[in-house]
Amino acid sequence: MNTFQIIMLSISGLLVLSVFWEKIILFFSAIKKPKEVANQDATTLVEVVSDWEKLKKSCKANQLNQAVKALKNIFPLLVIEEGDSQDV
DSSP: OOHHHHHHHHHHHHHHHHHSHHHHHHHHHHSOOOOOOOOOOOOOHHHHHHHHHHHHHHHHHTTOHHHHHHHHHHSGGGOOOTTOOOOO
16 A cells, blocks of 8 residues: 555545544443442431431331341441440
């Protein structure tokens, strides 16, 4: 291939690119980058414990004994039963 052929091939490629340029732009604009998850308000330990207590009470009210046991196993440090001494 000589220089003239390479130049003509390049020019024809640019012409083809200019014909499909809008479609190419639309295609790549349709592919959206994943948005960064905005930092949600950090939950405090008090909120976590409160939600855990609500879930545990709800499970007890609905007689979901296995769920209550699982919650106690998953969060053993949050379990303070009546009559237990607190090591605070």
